[in-house]
Amino acid sequence: MRYSALKILKEGLTGNRGWKPVWREPEPRAEYDVVIVGAGGHGLATAHYLSKEFGVTNVAVLEKGWIGSGNVGRNTTIIRSNYMLPGNEPFYEFSLQLWEGLEQDLNYNAMVSQRGILNLYHSDPQRDAFARRGNAMRLAGADAVLLDQAGVREMCPFLDFDNARFPIKGGLWQPRGGTVRHDAVAWGYARAADSRGVDIIQNCEVTGFDIENGVCRGVETSRGRIRAKKVAVCVAGSSGRLMEKAGIRLPIESHVLQAFISEGLKPVIPGVVTFGAGHFYVNQSDKGGLVFGGDPDGYNSYAQRGGLPVVEDVCEGGMAIMPMIGRARLLRMWGGIMDMSMDGSPFIDRTPVDGLYFNGGWCYGGFKATPASGFCYAHLIAKDEPHPTAAAYRLDRFRHGAMIDEKGVGAQPNLH
Amino acid sequence: MIINHPLLGPRDAAEFVYLGDASLIDRPDWEDPDAAEKYYEYLYLRDNPAGLHRELWFHEQGDRSWLVVTRNTLTHEITNVELARDVAKAQGRSR
């Protein structure tokens, strides 16, 4: 069923009785060409691009809970391509370009809103670092504008420019960055993949792998054994615990990150704004809530909830740049489990087990990567060679010293 | 979270800095023939368990001692706290 303005009008006039479920609820079959483990944004995007771009349609996506129950439904919806290193920036720019055509590609309203992202700087050295980053972005074909204080004042007059400790001197502005309705991304990809015959199987937890002589032949699940020519894992925060079942140790720790939303307010914040001297970032949802977050809690966790010290730290960051936020009431807060890698960058690669593929290590930045991650993973699975923009995301890069460490902090996941 | 410090009693976890898996105590021998491979595993690979986890916390805003905390990563419940020095010595290290 195609969605269109005409269809909405017709359904509106006939009592909305013609809408159909957006995807099927199939029983798992005994065998598939490709089994994708994890129906988060990345798993569903992989299924979509496999079936659409690479002609592989005998595919199942297995999800232990329901679609969107993981980080794809918990993130703060920010998309951007303001990275610096050559291993990263072309990939994230490819992703941003896929976002720009996503709704037409999926025939689904994902509320892609390029309202821009503004990273504030507070000192001269930080301005120089941001100028360098902006140049790296532009070399990779992305957009970046270095604003001085007057430029930022025009855009965000409510900021505390003369803060005694961290005065705001300017910012790096990426106009094409913005936000996307995260749940709609999962639903849109699921609908598109399903329409091409992909089985999306919810409440089906993968509990083990069927590995014979170093070759993966399928998975064991809570709904029985499923054979597959290729098994593609992308379970984000659960990566360590699942890959352990295939005997693989990963350069990943699982950490909790919290997010917050205020009551609905009139439009006040034009795009995404980030604090450059502490960790705080904020945007305003279309319903008016201020969506914000900051640092991860900093210790290994699978609990999907964090502690109060981080709440305090995030709120202090908010008060430091926009004191007006202190008048808003907090509505909800939640946590998600992130797959923090040793250099802050992800993996899209084969594993030492033939037929078993791995996608993970997205840290707190994997939502923006969803389309390119799906595309590049599908490319790898279909052709057994990496997509050029994801060629640096090797699982064994630490063995060769080829880390992609944007922040330069070393093998310390809670600092990335 | 409250960490029951063996010397100082119950302390707020916010006074501590977290390093990670307590296996970081077991630094490989640099003279070992496969030192490169061992250091790769030591530095970069993690067990990352869901459940009991032994991990290193540093009492930065306290007595600056290193602790080995046994904590459940599914519930955040802390069941054991030891001085890292004692753990290392029990494993045969000189300090």
Ligand SMILES: Cc1cc2nc3c(=O)[nH]c(=O)nc-3n(C[C@H](O)[C@H](O)[C@H](O)COP(=O)(O)OP(=O)(O)OC[C@H]3O[C@@H](n4cnc5c(N)ncnc54)[C@H](O)[C@@H]3O)c2cc1C
């Ligand atoms: C609070 C928070 C804020 C964030 N903000 C941003 C942001 O603003 N911008 C950004 O780019 N990124 C952000 N991120 C990161 C981003 O959300 C993640 O990197 C990304 O969603 C991970 O990919 P995914 O969507 O595939 O993961 P998920 O949605 O977590 O998908 C993994 C799926 O695998 C399933 N699964 C796990 N184990 C099994 C199993 N054994 N069998 C079957 N299924 C299994 C899970 O149930 C889950 O549905 C944020 C993350 C958090 C937690």
